Amino acid sequence: MINIALVGNPNTGKTSLFNYLTGSYEFVGNWSGVTVEKKVGTLKNKTGHLIDLPGIYTLSPLSKDESVVSNYFISESFNGIVNIVDASQLERNLILTIQLLEYGKPIVIGLNMSDVAKQRGISLNEEKLSKELKVPVISIVARSGKGCNIMMDQISTIETKDQQPLKLDYGEILENGIDEFFYLIPSQTVQNLPLRWLALQFFEGNQIVRSYLNTLTSSDKLDELFEKVENQVKNSSNIKSLSQWIYSVRKDYISSILDQSLEKERTNQVPLSDRIDAIVTNKLFGIPIFLICMLFMFKLTFDWLGTPLSDSLDYFISGPLTSWISTLLQSLGTSNFIQSLVLDGIVAGVGGVIVFIPQIFILFFFISFLEDSGYMARAALVMDKLMESVGLNGKAFIPMIIGFGCNVPGVMAARTIEQPKERLITILLTPLMSCSARLPVYALFVGAFFAKYQTMIVFFLYVLGIVLALLMAKIFSKILLKNETSIFVVELPPYRIPQTKTLLRSTWDKGKGFIRKAGTFIFGGSVIIWLLSYAGPNGLGVEMDDSFLAIIGGLFAPILAPLGFGTWQAGASLLTGFLAKEVVVSSMNIIYHAPNMDSLQALLTQAYTPLSAFSFIVFILLYIPCLATVGTIKKETGSTKWTYFSIIYALILAYIITLIIYQCGKLLGF
Structure with a gap:
C-alpha cells in the first residue's frame, strides 16, 4: 500500500479532506495548529494510507508542531503528497507548494474554498494553474466532499507519476552556494533525499534540516558556507537575509503563475467575514x-x-x-x-x-x-x-x-x-x-x-x-x-455555519x-x-x-x-x-x-x-x-x-x- 502525506496551510480544510478520503474522523478546529501530531488513516478505496500532517505555512518550522512535517520529510518513507490550498489565499498558500514541488515527490493539489474565492471576486482557471505547475490541480469542497472522489482517483495512481523536482533560478550567488553545498554533502550520504531541496532548506534556515546535515559533515563548514552566501546576497541587494531572498524569488514566480491563471473582479462589496470582524475584533467591543x-x-x-x-x-x-x-x-x-x-x-x-x-x-x-x-x-x-x-x-x-x-x-x-x-x-x-x-x-x-x-x-x-x-x-x-522575541501569527478563517454532523x-x-x-x-x-x-x-x-x-x-x-x-x-x-x-x-x-x-x-x-x-x-x-x-x-x-x-x-x-x-x-x- 502507498503512503501519501497530506500537507497544507492551517485552515485550508486539510483535516476535513482527511476525514472524507479515509472515512475516519479527526478533530476539526478553526485555528492554526489544531492537528499537532501526524494522524494516519486508510483511504476508502484501500489503495494506501493518508498521513495528516500539522498545518504549516512553510517547511522551515517555527513551532514544535511544525517541526513534525520537516522531520517526516527527512526520516519517513512515502510515495507522494496531497497539497490542499485555499483558493482565496493562493499567493500565500503557494509558498508552501513551491517547497513541496522542489522536494520532487509526485503531488496532487486540492483547490479548496472556491466558493469563498468567488465571494471575494476571485476567479481561478485550475487547468491553467495545473499547466503552469505541471501537476494535477483539482477543485474540491472538502467540507461537503465535492470533487474529493476525483482526487481519490488521482491519489490511487500517484505512485505511477513521474514528477521532476521544480528548479527555480535563485540567482548566481545562491546557485553557486548550492553547488558548494553539493561538495560538502555528497548525494550518496543523504539517504535518497533530494540534495537540492536540502540545500535550499539549509540556506532558508530550516533548523531540522540543519540538525540532520550536522550528522553528515562539519558544522563549522556549514556555518562558513551559510555566512559567505548570506553576506554576498546582502551586499548585492537590499535584502536583509538569505531566507528573505529565497522568499522573494518564490513570490515572483508565484506572481507570474497567477497572472496566467487568476482573474480578480472589481467589487465594492465588503466580504461578510470582514464586516463581522469589524465588530467582534474591535478594540472596544472585542473582549466584551x-x-x-x-x-x-x-x-x-x-x-x-x-x-x-x-x-x-x-x-x-x-x-x-x-x-x-x-x-x-x-x-x-x-x-x-x-x-x-x-x-x-x-x-x-x-x-x-x-x-x-x-x-x-x-x-x-x-x-x-x-x-x-x-x-x-x-x-x-x-x-x-x-x-x-x-x-x-x-x-x-x-x-x-x-x-x-x-x-x-x-x-x-x-x-x-x-x-x-x-x-x-x-x-x-x-x-x-x-x-x-x-x-x-x-x-x-x-x-x-x-x-x-x-x-x-x-x-x-x-x-x-x-x-x-x-x-x-x-x-x-x-x-x-x-x-526572547515574541511572534504572533494566527489565521483568520472565513466564518462558516458549522455542519450538524461535524458539530x-x-x-x-x-x-x-x-x-x-x-x-x-x-x-x-x-x-x-x-x-x-x-x-x-x-x-x-x-x-x-x-x-x-x-x-x-x-x-x-x-x-x-x-x-x-x-x-x-x-x-x-x-x-x-x-x-x-x-x-x-x-x-x-x-x-x-x-x-x-x-x-x-x-x-x-x-x-x-x-x-x-x-x-x-x-x-x-x-x-x-x-x-x-x-x-x-x-x-x-x-x-x-x-x-x-x-x-x-x-x-x-x-x-x-x-x-x-x-x-x-x-x-x-x-
Missing part, C-alpha cells in the same frame, strides 16, 4: 463580546438546558435505576457487603458524576460551535494586546480556551507556540483554566448555595482562572522570557473522554473511597468517622481550617480529586451517604456556609492539576523539575487566593 459569549454558554449549561436535564437524569439514577439494581442484588442473594459496595460505592460514586453529563455535553457543544464557526481564532486575536501586556501573545490564549474543555489537550496545544519559553509558560498556566471536570463540583455547590446566581458564580470562576493566569504570566515572563461528532469526541473517565478513574476511585470509608482500625463496617478515610482526611483538616473547610470530609475529597476532579463529587456522595443529588446538597448546607462553599470551589479551580494533566505536562516539557513546579505553585496559589477570599469574607460579615 467574548465575555458575553462565555456568559451565554453558561446560561445554556446551567439555567436554560443543563440543570433541568441533569435533574431528570439524577431522578432516574437515584430512583428507578437504584431500585432495579437493589432488587437484582437481593434476588441473587448477594451479601450485605456486596450490596453496600455496589449501591453505596459504585452507583453513588459513579452515578453522582454521570448526572452532570448533560451539562458537560452542552458546554462542549457550544465550544465546538465556536471552534468550527471560525470565532476562536478571533478570540486569540482580540486577546493578543492583553496577552502582550503580560509577556505572551494571542496564540497562547488558544491552549487556554481549549483548556476550558479539558486541560490535557490544552497543554498539548501549546506546541503551536513558536518560542520555547512562551510555550513553557503557557503549559504551566493552562491548568488554571476551569476544565469540564471541575464543572460537576461547581454544579453541586452552586446548586446548593447559590441557586439563583449559579450562572454568574460559574462565570466568575472561569474569569478568575483567566485573570490569575494572566497575573502569573506577568510574573513568569519577567523571570523566564528575558531577551455533533466534535461534541462527542470531547465528551466521550468524560464518559470514559466515569468507567475508569471514577469507577476505580469510587470503589477505593468506599472501601476506605467501610474499613477502619477496628475492622469492617465501622462508623464513617472511625474509618481509614476519616483518618486520612483528618490529616489535612488543620491545614484547610483557615480556608473555611477544615473537616476530614473536605480533606479526603480534595485528596481524591488528584485522580480526576470529578471524583470529588463521587467522594462526597459516598461520604455523606446521599441517595440523590438534592439530598447531598441539603447535607452540604449543614456542613458549609455560603462563604466556605465559595472558598471550596475556588480552591477546586486552582489547586493541583489532575493526574492526566500532570502526566501531559511531564511529556510536553520533558522535565521533572517543571512538572513538580506546576503542582507546587498551583497549590500555593490556591491556598493564598482561597485564604484571602475566606478571611476577607469573614471580616465583611459574610
Whole structure:
C-alpha cells in the first residue's frame, strides 16, 4: 500500500479532506495548529494510507508542531503528497507548494474554498494553474466532499507519476552556494533525499534540516558556507537575509503563475467575514463580546438546558435505576457487603458524576460551535494586546480556551507556540483554566448555595482562572522570557455555519473522554473511597468517622481550617480529586451517604456556609492539576523539575487566593 502525506496551510480544510478520503474522523478546529501530531488513516478505496500532517505555512518550522512535517520529510518513507490550498489565499498558500514541488515527490493539489474565492471576486482557471505547475490541480469542497472522489482517483495512481523536482533560478550567488553545498554533502550520504531541496532548506534556515546535515559533515563548514552566501546576497541587494531572498524569488514566480491563471473582479462589496470582524475584533467591543459569549454558554449549561436535564437524569439514577439494581442484588442473594459496595460505592460514586453529563455535553457543544464557526481564532486575536501586556501573545490564549474543555489537550496545544519559553509558560498556566471536570463540583455547590446566581458564580470562576493566569504570566515572563522575541501569527478563517454532523461528532469526541473517565478513574476511585470509608482500625463496617478515610482526611483538616473547610470530609475529597476532579463529587456522595443529588446538597448546607462553599470551589479551580494533566505536562516539557513546579505553585496559589477570599469574607460579615 502507498503512503501519501497530506500537507497544507492551517485552515485550508486539510483535516476535513482527511476525514472524507479515509472515512475516519479527526478533530476539526478553526485555528492554526489544531492537528499537532501526524494522524494516519486508510483511504476508502484501500489503495494506501493518508498521513495528516500539522498545518504549516512553510517547511522551515517555527513551532514544535511544525517541526513534525520537516522531520517526516527527512526520516519517513512515502510515495507522494496531497497539497490542499485555499483558493482565496493562493499567493500565500503557494509558498508552501513551491517547497513541496522542489522536494520532487509526485503531488496532487486540492483547490479548496472556491466558493469563498468567488465571494471575494476571485476567479481561478485550475487547468491553467495545473499547466503552469505541471501537476494535477483539482477543485474540491472538502467540507461537503465535492470533487474529493476525483482526487481519490488521482491519489490511487500517484505512485505511477513521474514528477521532476521544480528548479527555480535563485540567482548566481545562491546557485553557486548550492553547488558548494553539493561538495560538502555528497548525494550518496543523504539517504535518497533530494540534495537540492536540502540545500535550499539549509540556506532558508530550516533548523531540522540543519540538525540532520550536522550528522553528515562539519558544522563549522556549514556555518562558513551559510555566512559567505548570506553576506554576498546582502551586499548585492537590499535584502536583509538569505531566507528573505529565497522568499522573494518564490513570490515572483508565484506572481507570474497567477497572472496566467487568476482573474480578480472589481467589487465594492465588503466580504461578510470582514464586516463581522469589524465588530467582534474591535478594540472596544472585542473582549466584551467574548465575555458575553462565555456568559451565554453558561446560561445554556446551567439555567436554560443543563440543570433541568441533569435533574431528570439524577431522578432516574437515584430512583428507578437504584431500585432495579437493589432488587437484582437481593434476588441473587448477594451479601450485605456486596450490596453496600455496589449501591453505596459504585452507583453513588459513579452515578453522582454521570448526572452532570448533560451539562458537560452542552458546554462542549457550544465550544465546538465556536471552534468550527471560525470565532476562536478571533478570540486569540482580540486577546493578543492583553496577552502582550503580560509577556505572551494571542496564540497562547488558544491552549487556554481549549483548556476550558479539558486541560490535557490544552497543554498539548501549546506546541503551536513558536518560542520555547512562551510555550513553557503557557503549559504551566493552562491548568488554571476551569476544565469540564471541575464543572460537576461547581454544579453541586452552586446548586446548593447559590441557586439563583449559579450562572454568574460559574462565570466568575472561569474569569478568575483567566485573570490569575494572566497575573502569573506577568510574573513568569519577567523571570523566564528575558531577551526572547515574541511572534504572533494566527489565521483568520472565513466564518462558516458549522455542519450538524461535524458539530455533533466534535461534541462527542470531547465528551466521550468524560464518559470514559466515569468507567475508569471514577469507577476505580469510587470503589477505593468506599472501601476506605467501610474499613477502619477496628475492622469492617465501622462508623464513617472511625474509618481509614476519616483518618486520612483528618490529616489535612488543620491545614484547610483557615480556608473555611477544615473537616476530614473536605480533606479526603480534595485528596481524591488528584485522580480526576470529578471524583470529588463521587467522594462526597459516598461520604455523606446521599441517595440523590438534592439530598447531598441539603447535607452540604449543614456542613458549609455560603462563604466556605465559595472558598471550596475556588480552591477546586486552582489547586493541583489532575493526574492526566500532570502526566501531559511531564511529556510536553520533558522535565521533572517543571512538572513538580506546576503542582507546587498551583497549590500555593490556591491556598493564598482561597485564604484571602475566606478571611476577607469573614471580616465583611459574610
